[in-house]
Amino acid sequence: MFDTLSERLNTALDGVRGSGTLTEDQVKKVTREIRLALLEADVNYGVVKEFVSNVRERATGAEVSKALSPGQQVVKIVNEELARLMGGSAHKLSFASRPPTVVMLAGLNGHGKTTAAGKLALFVRKLGKQPFMVACDTYRPAAVEQLQQIGREINVPVYAEGVEPAPEEIAERGIRAARDGGYDFVIIDTAGRQVVDLEMMEELKRVRKAARPHSVLLVLDVVTGQNAVEVAQAFQEYADFDGMILTKLDGDARGGAALSVVSVTGRPIKFASEGEKMSEFDYFYPDRMAGRILGMGDVLTLIEKAEQQVDKAEAEKQGKKLMAGKLTFEDFLEQMQMVKRMGPLSGLLGMIPGLNKQLQGVEIDDRVLNRVEAMITSMTPEERRNPKLLQNQSRVRRIARGSGSSPQEVQKLIKQFNQMQKMMRQMGKGRGMPRLPFRTG
Structure with missing residues (x-):
């Protein structure tokens, strides 16, 4: 929902993020751009006026942090004022001493x-x-x-x-x-x-x-x-x-x-x-x-969503299998279904710090997970547990028919899965991150 506003605010703040010093003209420019961004986002005019005034006053005031540069300080102020605008802190339910x-x-x-x-x-x-x-x-x-x-x-x-x-x-x-x-x-x-x-x-x-x-x-x-x-x-x-x-x-x-x-x-x-x-x-x-x-992401919410879906002992077990390169399609399917239960993929990725900006303009289609899930569920239990069986092309064709995919799509999934296994085995042996076996751009 906040994608456009997020893009506009970050563009406004980019000019001051790395600034070692901050002039009054810079503060005026950034607050003017913030004002336009908020008005375009349909924020109430009176609210915008107060918000911009607070940011300008704090940014040009006596607030100094030894840990932050002046530019970083402005970002911190905008972050705090946005939170204050929406209520400051969470207001949780209170329950009656005598139910209900x-x-x-x-x-x-x-x-x-x-x-x-x-x-x-x-x-x-x-x-x-x-x-x-x-x-x-x-x-x-x-x-x-x-x-x-x-x-x-x-x-x-x-x-x-x-x-x-x-x-x-x-x-x-x-x-x-x-x-x-x-x-x-x-x-x-x-x-x-x-x-x-x-x-x-x-x-x-x-x-x-x-x-x-x-x-x-x-x-x-x-x-x-x-x-x-x-x-x-x-x-x-x-x-x-x-x-x-x-x-x-x-x-x-x-x-x-x-x-x-x-x-x-x-x-x-x-x-x-x-x-x-x-x-x-x-x-x-x-x-x-x-x-x-x-x-800046929302790691706390991401962790809470994960904790609701993941059993800690099972997660440790799966982690060891992953690092040993022994993950099966059965394990992979289970992890995919867990991710789907946590919510839309675009929302989850947006909670990871820094990724929100990187993903701007990138269309994240949750149906991709559904297509992958269809291919895996079209495999027999034996095939999911032993991916080597999928070297047989008749099995690939059967999986493609069962999942409404092409044999090429099934082969691509198998290839990427095998590459991931190889990469994790190398990491598990302490060789560090190998070069990716495919181009990313």
């Missing part, structure tokens, strides 16, 4: 509110909670059905009474049912509208009064740009939410909403929803997001 904890979701139709309810349920279950969802959107029958479908998909119970009863009554009875069933985390999905209107706001007030939630989270679709900021302002006036969930952070939006809503509303972004998978949902970390925008 009740969280009410609010938002317009189409912003991903019902899906966010399911993602939040899955998220808190990983924290050891027992989630329970309540369908209070009596405005759209399809919303009740959607929540029930999500509940079945993630194995979380959903309390629903259709669309006839008053939503505040459904909320009250749903919370009681959760408490009686021993569930300690209740998520209330409320009704939305196409636009903010008084009827919806009055309904939210009634549901809030009946449910007495510990937290009200506003779900915002960042793809809608400044409209999302206007929606947040309207809900703040009526619903008094205490945090936000930003959806579609993996989309093509310019990023202005994510950089504006905290300053405009005074409320923190608590969660970020990226991708369509129910597991692609996490706390929002402003400092990490700032690092990603400036091409």
